[in-house]
Each structure stands twice: as C-alpha cells, then as structure tokens.
Amino acid sequence: MNDLEELGAFRAQVPEPGRDRLAPGRERLVRAAGGRSRPRVPMWRAGLAAGIAVSGAAAAVAVVADRHDPAPPITARPVSATQVLERAARTVAGRPDHRPAPGQWVYTRTYQAGQKDAPSFMRHMESWVRFDGRKSAQYDGPPGKRPRLEVTNVGRDGDSEERSPAQWYDYLRALPDDASALLAGIDRRGKSYNAENHGRLYSTEDGRDQWVFGRLADFLGQGPSTPQSRRATIFRALARIPRVQVKEGTKDALGRPGITVSRTGPDGLREEFVLARGTYDYLGRRFVVVEEQRLPRSRAGGGGPAVIPAGTVTGEQAVERTAVVDRPGQRP
Template sequence: MEELQELRRYHDALPGAAPESIGAARSRLASHIHGNRRPRARRIRAVWGLSLTGAAAAALLAVAMTVVPGVTREAPDVPRDEGVEVPHARPSAAVTELRLRPVASARDLAGNAAVLASDEPEWSAGPTQWGYVKTLRAQTRVDGREWLRGEPAVTNTREQWRQLNDKAFATVEKGKLKIFKGSEFEVTYPYLLALPTDADQLLARIYETIDTENARNRASDLRSTQERAESRGKTPEEAKRLAEKSVPPLTRVQRDRWAFQLIAMGMGDAALPPRLRAAMYGAMAEIQGVRYEAKSSDLLKRRGITLYHVLDGYLRDEIFIDPKTYEYLGYRTIVVKDHKDGPFGTMKKGEIHNWDALIKVAVVDEAGQRPR
C-alpha cells in the first residue's frame, strides 16, 4: 500500500483527487497485487450518511422521515415513478480518510468539515417545514442565579420548533405544545439560509451585517445622548463631543467577537445544511484571534474539539465540535481573567456566563413532531 501512503503524504501539496480517480487507482493496485486478476465486482448500495445538520436533506426525500444525529440509514427502495431520486452512493470511508488532513488549527478543522459536507446530499427544505432543535442549558445568572462555576447544579432541557420562513415558532410549556406567530430569534432562518457556502463570502456577509447594525444602533445612541446633554444646558457642539466620547465606535476586537457570536448563534438555534455549517467553521477560522483547541468536554461530557475567541484577554466564547463528524455540539462563555466590568462589578476568573449543548436537530413537517 506504499502508493496510498505516498498519496496521503503529498495530499496537502496537491489538488484533492476526485473519489472516482482514487477508486480507479485502488482497483489498479489491487489488480497488480493479485497477479492482474480482474477484481470481483461489488454492488454498492446507496446510503444516506445523516449528520447532525444533514438531517434536513433526508427529511425532504422521504415522507415523514425524521433524523437523529449520528445515524446512518440506507436509502429505501423507491420506484422511479414516485418522483423521488435515490442519491448516489457516498465515497467509502477509506477514500474520505485520504481526503482528510491531521487537525492542528482552525483552518484544518474547517477544511475537513468541508470535505465531509461535500459528500452530503443537496439540502432543499421547504419554507413551511420546521426546524426542530433540542438543547440542554445550564442555569446561570442569566436565569436569575449566580454565575456558574464548575459543573452546573441545575440544567434545563428545551425543545423548540421554528418554521423555516420564521413566520412561527413553537415550544412545549407544562407538557403542552404552544405555537406562536412571528419569531423571537435574533438570527433568522431566512438570513441563515441565504448565507453563501463559501467561507470568505460568508464572513464578508457577517461583517456587513454587523457594520450595518452597529451603525444604526450607534446613530440612535449618539442622537439620544446628545439630546440629553442639550437638555442639561450644553451647547450643540459640546453635546456632540460628549455623545461621541460616551458612545465610541466599535473596536476591531469587539467587531470580531460579534462575528464569532453571530455565527455561533446561527449554529446553536437552527437545523442547517452541512455545507453551510462547514462554511461557518471556515469563516470562524478566518476571524482574527480565533484559536483551535484539541481537547474539550461539553455540557453532556462528550469529547470534542474547540474553536474559541477571547475578548480583550478576559472573556472566552467557544463552540464545541465533534472530532470525527464535525457536527456542532454546543457553546460556552467563560471568564478567563478577572475583569472590572464598569458599574456591574468585577467578572471573576472561572465564571461561566452561558453554557448549552445541542442534543438533537432535524427538519420535520409540523410543529410538535420529534425525531425518532
């Protein structure tokens, strides 16, 4: 198998070989090893590898089919006249392994996620279907308690359904499903699903969103601050100077943190196409200050790898990722250095401000429907 080892060794310096090219090379090598005997034909059965966010594609290909993360299901035998196209077989695990690189950085992680996502079926969920997300959340001061330190004493499980056009959402309250009109989410499905699946273009769109939103908010804050100053007897010029001093522009580090958070919020609250999720990892990898960590454990004690960003050396935002499937596992914000937080007191090293884990995600046909 020296030829395959050479292919692996020089993979990073060469363009990625197509799966059919690698398959042909394997056949030639096997034929040579076995004295040019013609290899026996193998019948390849079409399968769907359903990843955490690849669930949406399969939900559309089979009526009422639901998805659980990490499950691989074979495509059903569907007659052609039913109008359902059975997807082509995915490359073998050996071929995929040759296309993956050792992970030592955020960019390596994003590259491998893109390789795996490229083997997934196209995602074509309809706007009236529902994204199902089940999460586990640790209780912290956000829920009226003290900031969490160490393992949480209390956790809450939450199920939610969001229509992909974000015209309705649903939750379970006291055992009963409640459906609400509109959306309560900062990052909407229409926005997410319109994002490019190219990492650089996606990041540019994210920064454009942040800059537009910040400009609008800052203009409003400047106006109200200046009006208050003028009501206290300041001249318009003095009031303007005071307003600009009290409402400074967004710093580069703050802008980068907002970009990281915006992407993370999109992954945590939605069922997404695998190619989009991989592009999100790629965009995160290009944000200045984002780092990779090889070992981590999430809220459910699942082994993971981490992408993180530290704001001004004291506040670390991080996402957890499955090291084999590259599925999104969860999010945490933790204080890594004591920090004076203005009138709000001092943030203490070790305080956990947010911590949640993604349990299940799928696209379903109606609110209240759960993955089996």
C-alpha cells in the first residue's frame, strides 16, 4: 500500500479524535488529498472539488484528463497583509451587486490537482447549476462518443450548509458589512459547528483562527454567489486574523500571476488562496504541508506510517472561468 492509499484509508480507520491537537489537521490533510469529509461538516469545507461551493447534489461536472503540471509552493516576496487586503477591499467595494435571476445558470470551469501519483491527479471540471438550485447540468457520454448534455433535478438533504447559489447569495448579502461584526458572527458559527462535531474542528485559539480563515476563503470562492459588497468586508476581516500572510508575484495552479493570501495552522498545513492582480478576483486554492506529517499505518497492510514531506502540495484548484449564463450548456 502506497502513501496515497494510506491517506485514503486514514479517515475510516482512526477513532474519534480526543485531545490530540493534530487530529483536526490530519482530517484536513486527508480532505485536501481527496479523502472523505466527516458528517455534518459543511460541504464547502470539504476542499477543492468545486470552483463554487454549492449543493453536493448540484455540483454536476464533466471531467477531462489533463497533463498540466501544478505550480510549486509560493516563493515570492512577502508584503503587508493589512495594506494589500485593504487595497483589495477598496477596489471591489465600488462594484455594484447583481443578483442573478432564479432561472439563470451559474457556469463554472475549474482545474483541480491532487498530490502527485493520486488516481485523479489532474483534471478539468465543468458544471452548470441553476441559480435557484433546482437543476444542474453536465456533459456526459461513453468514451469516444460525442458528449451529451444531461440536465437533472436536484434534491436536498436538509443540511443547513447545502445551499443553492441563490441561498448562498442571500446568506452572504445578509452578513454584517463591518469586519469586526463579521468575524464575531463567524466565530459564533464556528463554536456551534465545533460543539456539533465534538471538538473536531479545532481545539486551540490558533486552530479557531485557522478555521475562520478557511471559511472566509470559501466565501470568496462562491463566484457569482458572493456579492461584491461582501467581498470588501471579507478582505478586511481576513486582515484582522493573526498570522495571515500575503505574497505578491505568485502564480495559481494554472500559472496565472496573482497575489497569495495564506495562513498556517497548528497542524503544520498551510491553506492558501490566490487573487488576480489588479482585480482581486478569486483564482483558486492550494494546501501545502509545512511540517512533515506522519500518519498511522493502515489496518489493511503492514509497513510503517505514511510520511508526507514538508513542502508537499496535497491539493490545489484554479477557477478557470465562472459566470452567469441563460441556459445549461452555454459557455461565456
């Protein structure tokens, strides 16, 4: 069994984590490498599978194999997080909000890469989700045949975080427009989730800050479902989180130039997201191992523990294009 198989089996074999401070990070690491998410944790925290976080049932995609090499970890010059994020906030604050019509569709094309040698290491994905969340669409068909567009009805399982694009828009639009108030509200939500999950989201103040950082990054990744006015507040809130770093002159997973905003958690896993230069549009996400990770050996076979070296990119995603269109199958 290789290291990636060890990672895939890890979530199923480990008992509920106790006071071990690395337990939440190990689960985040497995999710970033393609493992399963735990029950009742919001699907948008499951990582890199979609350019816009929408209902798990609605995230219908067409997958195309690709040989693109992922970008290396960031190495560019650090700059003031406060200054850059305030500049980003001022840039986007002047843009008007626009709520798509219920019958319009959110189109998203993303590039996704996992850890090298993973079964689905690199791929492009396309999805169409109706703004009201009632339908999704994808191109599908047998290999060698012309793909056909399949439109399906979408059901929901009742999870409070399984929102349609319209519900996400309304939820984010209703958030406070003050950065301090926004952080306080996110902190309350985090405490509620943490209690529901028996303390598995975080166990320290630093872990809490990391969770809040990840949630705000997810909000930015909602594409047309994130009102421009709330993007400004999110940027200002990110600047208030301790140990957030910003580097200019970086690239996303597709090699596009950008600005990387990152934070390293107490588990030694760094979460990054990339913004486009000038526009500060969200370009994608990356997870990087900063401290060597040693995961327990699988019950399925012998050998020592899986070792993930420092510097390993466990998963990354780039939003190639996202837009509002009038019908499924339409590309902007």
